[in-house]
Amino acid sequence: MTSSARPLLNRSLAEFGTTIFAEMSALALRTESINLGQGFPDTDGPEEIREAAVRALRDGRGNQYPPGPGVPELRLAVAAHQERLYGLAYDPDTEVLVTAGATEAIAAALLALLEPGDEVVALEPYYDSYAACIAMAGARRVPVTLRPSEGRFRLDLDELRAAVTDRTRLLLINTPHNPTGTVLTREELAAVAELAVERDLLVVTDEVYEHLVFDGAEHLPLATFPGMRERTVTIGSAGKTYSFTGWKVGWVTAPPALVSAVRSAKQFLTYVASGPFQYAVAEALALPDTYFAEFRADMQAKRDLLASGLTEAGFEVFTSAGTYFITTDIRPLGEKDGFAFCRNLPERAGVVAIPNAVFYDDKEAGAPYVRFAFCKRNEVLHQAVSRLQRLAS
Incomplete structure (x- = not known):
């Protein structure tokens, strides 16, 4: 000692x-x-996806280190998923990065894009790893609190705008939102996008619950809004969508320069992970609507x-x-x-x-x-x- x-x-x-x-x-x-x-x-x-993982293990796919960016089959499947559902075209070779779950994607993105003294505007309440990763990067979190109104938690757009300063580096957005269950509306997302473009901010958006929206609510990826694709790191995950949380398969989609930056940090975290499960998730993403x-x-x-x-x-x-x-x-x-x-x-x-x-x-x-x-x-x-x-x- x-x-x-x-x-x-x-x-x-x-x-x-x-x-x-x-x-x-x-x-x-x-x-x-x-x-x-x-x-x-x-x-x-789904049983067929679990069997796909077993098949990959038996076939020797992923039992050794997979490629750093992720296996090509999964990167192609992620790109196809984003284009089919949202009209977002990503190059699977340069604009998709596979991670050890969304938690690593968040860590790698924040460690890559932040420096000491930067400010991060995050929606409060926030998933606890956000605060820890911002702290590890030496940056400062600036919370904007979602407040209950008429039965749901709502974002105050004036408060969001007021939180941005000359030291703000990025906005950290989560929708559908854990823990409140709020899904940001088109109006709210448009205001976030307008602010990001106006102040030239990067945006990291955690969309792991994209397929879990209820009562006719619509998930709208922030990257689909004007001026946002080139400044947005979108994070997705298989765990929440396919109920295999232990597999730890997540991904990042973003322009090449942002993916390259995130990969530079990610390679010194896990380097690679979840080899056989990546092949199974590639099949999962191709399941019918x-x-x-x-x-x-x-x-x-x-x-x-x-x-x-x-x-x-x-x-x-x-x-x-x-x-x-x-x-x-x-x-x-x-x-x-x-x-x-x-x-x-x-x-x-x-x-x-x-x-x-x-x-x-x-x-x-x-x-x-x-x-x-x-x-x-x-x-x-x-x-x-x-x-x-x-x-x-």
């Missing part, structure tokens, strides 16, 4: 500690509670099941237009501290959730909100809803 008084952990990471997901998942195991905290499905995705429609319908039914149960238990439930999360307000239950509520919930109701305050710089702003994941089997959700009724009584 060193005798130096200097902390062992890099000071830029000292504020983060163990993630709330690890804490709450451990709590679920210890109390034998239903874990509606961490966002992973409790069933596997009926797969996505059925997947959305199934998840929407799960959302409705849990939302109804949470409402009956006494929570205020905000509309989830996308992702597989529901954000609730605990104040109608006579509570105001999301951390305390979530740490006590396993004993009170045998269910684990996540306090949204961990996703805020302003902890008070997030204090009364709690997130539940509905990407679980129906019988699990029914059991969770039954347990949560204890709160109402």
Whole structure:
């Protein structure tokens, strides 16, 4: 053990500690509670895609290091997916980069594009890795808070514009938005695009829940807006769309110069990963549109099941237009501290959730909100809803 008084952990990471997901998942195991905290499905995705991974393993495809940018089949499939669904044409050789999940894509993009002193405007609440990656790059995060209004969380466009300064390097956008379930509207995205062009900003946009939009909501990639393709790094992922989160297959699409910059950082993170799974995901991306429609319908039914149960238990439930999360307000239950509520919930109701305050710089702003994941089997959700009724009584 060193005798130096200097902390062992890099000071830029000292504020983060163990993630709330690890804490709450451990709590679920210890109390034998239903874990509606961490966002992973409790069933596997399509059998034919799992078999595609097995076939790749047996055929010796991906068992050794795959190419640094990703296997050609997957890069071609990503490009085809973007063009078929959104009319975005990307060169699979120079404008697509495969990553170890979206988390690495976020890290590589922020480490590549930021320098100490840069400012990053990010929507708050934000996925916790955003803050850690900005800190590791030596940059400063500037939150713009989504606030509840008329049953959903909304972006204040005036607040967004006011957050941009001469030191702003990029905007970090997430839609569909985790944890609030908000899907940014065409008007909101157009305003983001206009601001980025006007102030000559880069944009990193996390769109991993692109196929999980409900009630007629539409996912609109930011890169489709005027002036945005050349300045936008778009991040996608197979884990959320195909329910194989353990495979860790993500990707970046962007112009060649931006992909090259992100690849320069990515090569010193994992270098490469998920070899056989890349071939399987290439096949997954070619599934017919009926797969996505059925997947959305199934998840929407799960959302409705849990939302109804949470409402009956006494929570205020905000509309989830996308992702597989529901954000609730605990104040109608006579509570105001999301951390305390979530740490006590396993004993009170045998269910684990996540306090949204961990996703805020302003902890008070997030204090009364709690997130539940509905990407679980129906019988699990029914059991969770039954347990949560204890709160109402």
